[in-house]
Amino acid sequence: MNPIKLQKVFQEIQKNIRCPRCGKRYAFxxxxxxxxxxSIYFLQLNCQMHLPLLATVAVSGLSIEQPLSKESISPDDIILAHKIIxxxxxxKEIIG
Incomplete structure (x- = not known):
């Protein structure tokens, strides 16, 4: 197990996953x-007020990067994507 990769997984969970009942972020x-x-981790996320959440996280060899654009996805973007799909x-027609 790579402790640095595990630490990054924990950091991403802290940033992105919330308790489904109360919306609270999980502390470390x-x-x-x-x-x-x-590269598959089985985690238990404990909210003090609610039942624990079990998570399975698969980590690829790719680094975690921020999105290229900070623009929001508009409803028109979703409609266009749906039409293309x-x-x-x-x-191959979709991804070129």
Missing amino acids: DEIHLINFTG SKAKKL
Whole structure:
């Protein structure tokens, strides 16, 4: 197990995952590693007020990067993406 990779996983969970009941972010001491195999981590996230959440996190060799654009996705963007996906017969047509 790579401790640096595990620390990054915990940091990403703290930033992005919230308790589904109350919306509270998980503190570092509320994230517990249950087990791991290869690059798959099994975690327990404990909210003080609610039942624990079990999470399975698969980590690729790619680094975690910020999005290239900070623009929000508009409803028109979603409609356009849906039209493109609906018309495509093969995945290659979508991703080029």
